[in-house]
Amino acid sequence: MLATFVIFLREGIEASMIVSILLAYLRASGNQRHFRDVYLGVAAAVGLITAGGTAIYFLIKDYENSRVQIYFETATYLLAAIALTGMTFWMQRHARSMSGELRTRSEAALSGSARFGMAALAFQAVSREGLETMVFTLALLFGAESLGGHAQRWGMLGGGVLGLAFALVIAVALYRFGAKINLGRFFKVLGVVLMFFAAGLLVDAVQNFETLGWLRIGQGVLWDSGSALTQSSTWGDLAHSFFGYSDRPTALQGVVWLVYLGVVLSVFTRRARQAR
Numbered sequence: 001m002l003a004t005f006v007i008f009l010r011e012g013i014e015a016s017m018i019v020s021i022l023l024a025y026l027r028a029s030g031n032q033r034h035f036r037d038v039y040l041g042v043a044a045a046v047g048l049i050t051a052g053g054t055a056i057y058f059l060i061k062d063y064e065n066s067r068v069q070i071y072f073e074t075a076t077y078l079l080a081a082i083a084l085t086g087m088t089f090w091m092q093r094h095a096r097s098m099s100g101e102l103r104t105r106s107e108a109a110l111s112g113s114a115r116f117g118m119a120a121l122a123f124q125a126v127s128r129e130g131l132e133t134m135v136f137t138l139a140l141l142f143g144a145e146s147l148g149g150h151a152q153r154w155g156m157l158g159g160g161v162l163g164l165a166f167a168l169v170i171a172v173a174l175y176r177f178g179a180k181i182n183l184g185r186f187f188k189v190l191g192v193v194l195m196f197f198a199a200g201l202l203v204d205a206v207q208n209f210e211t212l213g214w215l216r217i218g219q220g221v222l223w224d225s226g227s228a229l230t231q232s233s234t235w236g237d238l239a240h241s242f243f244g245y246s247d248r249p250t251a252l253q254g255v256v257w258l259v260y261l262g263v264v265l266s267v268f269t270r271r272a273r274q275a276r
Contacts, residue, residue, distance in 0.1 A: 003197060003242065005159035005166075007136050010190045012167025014091065015129040020171060022122060025106050034118045041122030049130035057138060070208050073142040077205035080139040083132045084198040085264055088191040092271055133160075139201055188272060192265070193242070199260050200244030203253045210250065218252030 019042060026034050063069045106121065140156055209215040226247040229236045239245035244257050 003140055003159070003238075004137060004156040005163040006190065006193060007133060007140075007197070008160040008163030009167050009170075010187075010194065011129045011133045012164045013170055014187075015126050016167060016171030018125040018129075019122060022106060022118070022125075026118070037116075037118040038122040041119035041124075042126050044119070045123045045126035045130055049127060049134050053134040053138060056134075057141065060142075067212070069142075070212060073139075074205050074208040074212075076135060076139045076142060077201045077208070080135045081198040081201040081205070083135055084194045084201070087132055088194055088268070089271075091187050092191065092268065136197075139204075191268065195261065195264050195268070196243055198264075199257050200240055200242070202260055203244045203246060203249070203257050206250075206253050206256050207246075210252070215252060218250055218255060220251045222249050222251055222254050224248050 019038060022038050023035060026032060026038070060069055060072050063072075106118070108117070137156070137160060206215065210219065224247065229239070229245075229247060231237065231240055231245065231247045236245065236247065246253060249257075
């Protein structure tokens with residue numbers, strides 16, 4: 001639940017921040033009549049991503065407990081880990097210039113077919129965040145179901161709804177009191193948290209590769225903590241979502257987890273120091 005809460009909170013804030021910048025620019029330039037076009041673009045993106053994610057989920061459910069499902073789950077884990085890493089570095093690099101870039105693109109849209117241009121700009125911004133969120137959610141849902149956790153599945157969906165609701169509340173606060181909220185620190189902290197999420201997803205992908213027999217090195221079990229904290233329990237699932245915990249990790253899984261975090265966190269902190 002907390003994993004989807006954090007992801008929906010982070011993605012919701014980024015998407016709403018982009019929409020807020022667009023609306024603020026339109027209001028400042030006296031083009032409030034195009035607010036409706038922005039809302040239409042947002043609604044189209046949300047509807048398309050929701051329908052697409054639901055269709056993919058139930059399509060894969062038809063192949064439950066088959067190798068097809070394992071293939072798709074593995075691809076989803078890898079895509080989600082790549083997207084988590086990429087969007088964290090993208091936000092770190094573009095946070096300062098995002099407002100100016102959006103204003104430039106808004107001016108270009110208004111100089112052409114304004115109604116279509118503003119709707120397309122909002123659709124593009126929100127659909128990018130929505131696509132990333134859909135991939136993360138599918139990866140987490142498949143991970144929960146592989147552990148037989150139907151209650152975990154509904155808890156994750158509830159966490160996503162709650163995270164989105166908090167994101168909307170924060171978006172209103174940003175729109176009215178943006179100067180009082182330290183967005184740089186907010187995205188920095190969530191960026192580190194999401195990198196731990198990505199490490200856990202990479203471990204899940206490695207575990208599937210081992211199940212398929214595609215990876216046969218480093219198969220020694222590092223520890224067996226199932227009697228103390230099983231991965232299918234509430235706290236075990238929480239530890240897995242946040243830190244990539246496994247009650248029976250192989251040596252290869254441990255190496256992947258350590259190498260990934262060692263590389264991305266060192267690059268992330270170095271870039272943060274350079275930005276300051």
